[in-house]
Amino acid sequence: MTVSTQGLQLSTGSRLVGEVVELLSSMRFAISLLTVICIASVIGTVVKQHEPFNNYVNQFGPFWADVFASASLFSVYSAWWFLLILAFLVISTSLCIIRNTPKIFADFKAYKENIREQSLKAFPNRAENTLGESPEVAANRIGQQLLGTGWKVKLQSRDAAGGTGWMVAAKKGAANKVGYLAAHSAIVLVCIGGLLDGDLIVRAQMWFNGKTPFTGGGLIADVPAQHRLSASNPTFRGNLLVTEGTTAGTAILAQPTGVLLQDLPFSVELKKFIVEYYDTGMPKLFASDIVIHDHETGEQKPARVEVNHPASHRGINIYQSSFDDGGSKVTLRAMPINGPSKTFDVAGVIGGSSALSNGDEKMTLEFTGLRVINVENFAATGNLDGADVRKVDLRQSIESRLGAGHKTTTERTLRNVGPSVTYKLRDAAGQAIEYHNYMLPVDLDGARVYLMGMRETPSEPFRYLRVPADAQDSLDDFVRLRTALAEPSLRELAVRRYAMSAVEESRPELAQALEVSAARALGLFAGAEVVEV
Numbered sequence: 001m002t003v004s005t006q007g008l009q010l011s012t013g014s015r016l017v018g019e020v021v022e023l024l025s026s027m028r029f030a031i032s033l034l035t036v037i038c039i040a041s042v043i044g045t046v047v048k049q050h051e052p053f054n055n056y057v058n059q060f061g062p063f064w065a066d067v068f069a070s071a072s073l074f075s076v077y078s079a080w081w082f083l084l085i086l087a088f089l090v091i092s093t094s095l096c097i098i099r100n101t102p103k104i105f106a107d108f109k110a111y112k113e114n115i116r117e118q119s120l121k122a123f124p125n126r127a128e129n130t131l132g133e134s135p136e137v138a139a140n141r142i143g144q145q146l147l148g149t150g151w152k153v154k155l156q157s158r159d160a161a162g163g164t165g166w167m168v169a170a171k172k173g174a175a176n177k178v179g180y181l182a183a184h185s186a187i188v189l190v191c192i193g194g195l196l197d198g199d200l201i202v203r204a205q206m207w208f209n210g211k212t213p214f215t216g217g218g219l220i221a222d223v224p225a226q227h228r229l230s231a232s233n234p235t236f237r238g239n240l241l242v243t244e245g246t247t248a249g250t251a252i253l254a255q256p257t258g259v260l261l262q263d264l265p266f267s268v269e270l271k272k273f274i275v276e277y278y279d280t281g282m283p284k285l286f287a288s289d290i291v292i293h294d295h296e297t298g299e300q301k302p303a304r305v306e307v308n309h310p311a312s313h314r315g316i317n318i319y320q321s322s323f324d325d326g327g328s329k330v331t332l333r334a335m336p337i338n339g340p341s342k343t344f345d346v347a348g349v350i351g352g353s354s355a356l357s358n359g360d361e362k363m364t365l366e367f368t369g370l371r372v373i374n375v376e377n378f379a380a381t382g383n384l385d386g387a388d389v390r391k392v393d394l395r396q397s398i399e400s401r402l403g404a405g406h407k408t409t410t411e412r413t414l415r416n417v418g419p420s421v422t423y424k425l426r427d428a429a430g431q432a433i434e435y436h437n438y439m440l441p442v443d444l445d446g447a448r449v450y451l452m453g454m455r456e457t458p459s460e461p462f463r464y465l466r467v468p469a470d471a472q473d474s475l476d477d478f479v480r481l482r483t484a485l486a487e488p489s490l491r492e493l494a495v496r497r498y499a500m501s502a503v504e505e506s507r508p509e510l511a512q513a514l515e516v517s518a519a520r521a522l523g524l525f526a527g528a529e530v531v532e533v
Contacts, residue, residue, distance in 0.1 A: 021095070024088070024091055024092050024095055025092065025095030025096055025098070025099050026092075026096075027096060029092050030089065030092040030093050030096055033085055033088055033089040033092060034089060034187070036085055037082075037085060037086065037089065040076050040082055040085075041076075043073055043076055044076035044077055047068075047073055047074065047076075048074075049074060049075055049076065049077070050074065050075055050254040051074065053065065053069065053074075054430070055458050056068065056069070056074060058456075058457035058458055058459065059457060059458060059459040069256070072256070074256070075254075075255075075256055077194070077197075077198045077199075078198050078199035078202075078203070080203075082198065083195060083198050083199075083200055083203075086191045086194050086195050086198070087191075087195065089187070089191050090188055090191045090192060090195070093184050093187050093188050093191070094188055096184055097181060097184050097185065097188070100180065100181075101181060104177045104178070104180065104181065107174060107177060108174050108177075111152075111154040111169035111170075111171060112169060113154050113156040113167050113169035114156070115167075135163075135164065135165050135166045136157075136164070136166055138166070139155050139166035139167075139168050140155070142168050143155055143168055143170075146168075146170045150172060151170040151171065151172045152170060152171050152172065152174075153168065153169070153170045154169045154170075155167070155168060155169075156169065196234075196235045197235065197237060199236075199237075199253075201233065201234060201235050201236070202229065202233070202236060202253065202260065205229060205233070206260075210226055211226060211227070211228075211229065211260065212226055212227060212258075213227065213255040213256075213257045213258030213259060213260055214227035214258050214259055214260065214261065215257065215258040220250050220261060223261055227258075227259075227260060227261055228260070228261045228262075228263055229253070229260055229261065229262045229263065230263065231263045231264060231265045231295075233262060236251070236253060236262050237253070238251030238252050238253040238254075238262050239251060239252050239254075239321070240252075240264075240268060240318070242268055242269075242270040242290075243270065243327055244270050244271070244272060244273055245270070245271075246269070246270065247267045247268065247269040247270075247293065248267065248268055249263070249264050249266065249267035249268070249293075249295070250262065250263055250264065251264060264316065265294070265295055265296065265314050265316075266292050266293055266294045266295055266313055266314065266316075267292075267293040267295070268290050268291075268292060268293075268318065269290060269291040269292075269293060270288055270289075270290055271289040271290060271291060271302075272288075272289045273286075273287075273288050273289075273323060274286070274287040274288070274289065275373075277373065282375050282414060283373075283375075285306070286306065286307055286320065286323060287304055287305065287306045287320075288304065288305045288306075288320055289302070289303075289304055290302070290303050290304070290305060290311065290318070291303075292311070292313045292318075294313070294314075301313060303318075305318055305319070305320045306320060307320055324350075324351075324369065325350040325351070325369060325370045325371075327349045327350055327351055327352075328349065328350050328370050329347070329348075329349050330347070330348060330349070330350060330367060330370060330421065331345055331346070331347045331348075332345065332346045332347075332348075332365075332421065332423070333345050333346075334346060335475060335479050336479065336482070336483070337482060343479075346365060348365070348367045349367060350367050350368070350369065350370050351367065351368075352366075352367055353365060353366045353367065354367075356425075361427075361428075362427075362428050363425055363426065363427055363428075364425070364426045365423060365424075365425060366423060366424040366425075366426060366432070367421075367423050368422045368423055368424055368434070369421070369422035369423075370419070370420075370421050370422070371419060371420050371421075371422075372419045373416055373418075373419070374416065374417050374418065374419070374420050374438065375414050375415070375416050375417075376414070376415060376417050376442075377413065377414060417438055417440065417442050418438065418439060418440035419438075419439045419440070420436060420437060420438045420439060421436075421437055421439060422434065422435065422436045422437075423435055433454060433455075433456055434454070434455050434456075434458070434462075435452070435453065435454050436452075436453035436454075436455075436462050437450070437451070437452045437453065438450060438451045438452075440473075441469040441473050444466065447468060448468070448469040448473065449466040449467060449468055449469060450466070450467040450468075450469060450475060451464045451465075451466060452464065452465045452467060453465075485522070485525070485526035485528075486526060486528075488528070491519065491522050491523065491526060491528070492519065494522065495515050495518045495519045495522060496515060498514075498518055499511045499512075499514045499515045499518065502514060
């Protein structure tokens, strides 16, 4: 079979139609579309999909966030241009299969035994020899040898001027050409799956059935019907949020301008969420014990969902994609770092928020996460510079996967450092600063410290402040020190006592000079004086 980059050649019809069909069925067009699909898939892998738009603004800035949003890069797999390219790739690859399938099946039957002798002599790879036996005997012998090695053979006798001659035609591996059809058929199948899985059916219902994304708030039961998809929807991909001891039967489908609600033919009840750990503290199992309540039959079907082990009911697969705190009640104690303010408690639940005020300044405290167990690497060569202790080390990641089999990577000393809480402080303008604080002191560089992380955008790693713990593993000594530093009279008293202990009473002029320099240094350390550059 001869492989060509050209497409189908129509002998009838208009010239424009013929050129369009030739382009769509050509190999060059299919390869170009496949290249664009690969690039788009890389973008969809690198850029987090279906995140809140504020996260993209924090990561890329307002200008580029709008540019990327207009190109639908934040929802690549459901973008109209991505689905259009998939559709054209299905058409192009299908036409390639149609164009080459007859040739492949024709090659199954053809031995090309009718080729002329002069044509054989024109082949660049050829050999000639004179045999001391009759043509018929030689042809049968060669044919048997070829048959013995797995070739299919066909003998043809020819009448020539010098007598009767024989053409030995053999072929092998013709079935390998089925791989061409299988590969191209697989591309078509994958693209059709991408179309079905890429919100094409959902978009069709939005176009023809008047379904629109929901942008409001409130209870799911109160959402109108124009924002809901039927339980008979053949394909969708959504999130079902279920907490322990509760039941949910409506999936949420994220859309660029809101959400659609997908009513399920069953409800999922989460009995228990299970996390098992290794001796080192690393998690080894995440599992959800669920009960599926069928709306039609009333059947109650228990099942367990694990990572990469979904449950299935009525043709719908239930995966465990992620987990988070399901609404634990927490009480945070705000301790002043700057100034003599008093401590105060703030109560809330994970996923909720509380209002804070400091005079005219209004802020919102958002409780975003609670992790009971945190396993970190405390090896001697670990990352102890105050940056995010969970930061990914690119070099270590590469060396752990490449190189010789005997090659070892950096030593790892894993330790559970206890629970941590994550929250955001959002001002009236909507700008938020995220905090990640560990609730127990951690041994670092021979000292016990509290790690308090902060970052301004989700794309940044947390920057950690190390606050020393006192003898009772509390922050009381540090808070008292900060409070004293913020009080001018206490700073003055500390400076005076320092000068009295450092200088003899007989040298008052030296004590006065020392008080001035010490007061200056202590004021700078407390942040009470401004350094002019």
